[in-house]
Amino acid sequence: MAMTITEKILAAHAGREQVSAGELIEVDVDLALANDITAPMAIRMFNELGAKEVFNRDLVALVPDHFVPNKDIASAEQVKLMREFARKQRIRNFFELGETGVEHVILPEKGLVLPGDLVIGADSHTCTYGALGAFSAGMGSTDVGAILATGRTWLKTPAAIKLIYEGACGPHVGGKDLILYTLGLLGVAGAVYKTLEFTGEAVDRLPMSHRFTMANMAVEAGAKNGIFVPDETARAYIEGRSTRSGRFYRSDPDAVYEREIRIPVDAMEPQVALPHSPDNVRPISALNSVPLDQVFLGSCTNGRLEDLREAAGLIRGRRVAPGIRFIVIPGSPLIYREAVKEGLIETFLEAGGVIGPPCCGPCLGGHMGILAEGEKALSTSNRNFVGRMGHPKSEVYLANPAVAAASAITGYIASPDAL
Amino acid sequence: METEGRVWKFGDHVDTDLIIPARFLNVSDPEELAKSCFIDLRPEFAREVRSGDIAVAGVNFGCGSSREHAPWAMKAAGIAAVVAKSCARIFYRNAFNIGLPVLESEEAADMLQDGGRAAVDIVKGNIRDMDTKRVFFAKPVPEFMMEIIQSGGLLPYIREKQARGV
Structure with missing residues (x-):
């Protein structure tokens, strides 16, 4: 049966030939992420589970970015807890001040996310990595604490909405405007539990930075993930960033979408x-x-x-x-x-x-x-x-x-x- | 698993910044978080909420940030169950994971009144308006999520599974 790119990535991580919308599946996680707000709670869950070691110390990223440089004693204590956990678990991808930045900017930059990966982060904007053709979704600290211990999680396979952006963006109009316009169309609950698949000639022309912007805001429509089919632009972006090569999935031509929405962009103005x-x-x-x-x-x-x-x-x-x-x-x-x-x-x-x-x-x-x-x-x-x-x-x-x-x-x- | 309490009624699209603003997220202790729960929306909430009270909301409750601090703050404040027309995905999952049951019912969310009393049977999935005696039925939840709630959350659920060797 035909599958979307999201279904293909989920099937591969569930050890299955096939998954379809609505199915509950258990998946292997390629990268687990938490920040200085969510990591302390995830670490507490990890400890309460009685876990001793993280499932794979190279597949965990801890990024202090929300309240750094530490704004007060309480936030300094949160980062301290994170830092000590990273040391104890020998987690390489803990980013100290001087190396750290915004988590969803840092991770692709460091080559930690590649096309075809499955990434779960204790941050709602984890969906950003869909720009590279990865499945990535935000969850809470308890889920991520359990992933730190087991490397696995459960998911409901989302139904997909296909967005087809037609034409070309004018000057000073780009990914931010396309996604804001789309949010205006769908509403903040317009894609709850669903995948937003971004397609069409207008986005094929966009550089990676604009695609990150769009995938980043998929969650503002309630979506579970936003995703682009990775192309030569994505391939060029990951070049030299990682020793792994990524898996370039494409949606089948007859894949099933719950909705398809065509959005002409030629005459689009900047959106607010x-x-x-x-x-x-x-x-x-x-x-x-x-x-x-x-x-x-x-x-x-x-x-x-x-x-x-x-x-x-x-x-x-x-x-x-x-x-x-x-x-x-x-x-x-x-x-x-x-x-x-x-x-x-x-x-x-x-x-x-x-x-x-x-x-x-x-x-x-x-x-x-x-x-x-x-x-x-x-x-x-x-x-x-x-x-x-x-x-x-x-x-x-x-x-x-x-x-x-x-x-x-x-x-x-x-x-x-x-x- | 029945619980009865006062209804705290909220509108549509109540985001997690409203449940607990980011300026209070420099701690992760639920009791501390509870002191600031709904502070910008209902400043009296933290003071007046009692153990067993029920939060009632419109559509897309808990949208926005993935902060689990939001359901933790509500639970530690005393909220025993959430009745909503619908919930945002991450909030729904977080709530079950920490043992805060969510029941989705459009009718109950419309009919229950702020300050009134309601009783919720989590296992049967029904919601009773104690003032009008009307009973509403929530959308069924997947079986294993009911097991998570009955265990008290994801961690006790995983521990039970580990103990049984599954």
């Missing part, structure tokens, strides 16, 4: 998600002038080198508007160093921006740019729930890096065309 939901999406021309207090460029959604390049290209030679706090956080130390070499950091600094160390930053309201009551921010991150970046009466708008750059310069939410 208004408070307080990632599915509250409008084309930028539909917005009235929204004055801002802060602009954040970074996160697992848009903290990659291409994102910084696009923003810097618009900012070069200009100044951030008075009263705007422009915060830039490169997603990894490698991106930071490249951004220095390319002069991007200098561009941001000359414009009046501030650079943070690689981490999640203000995205989830942890630190490094918390909003006060009544303040408005434009962010390249993935969520704008009530209180997400600070005070419950603050507001967050989501958009792409080019809109972030234009907004930092003008002081209100602006299209790059406004510059």
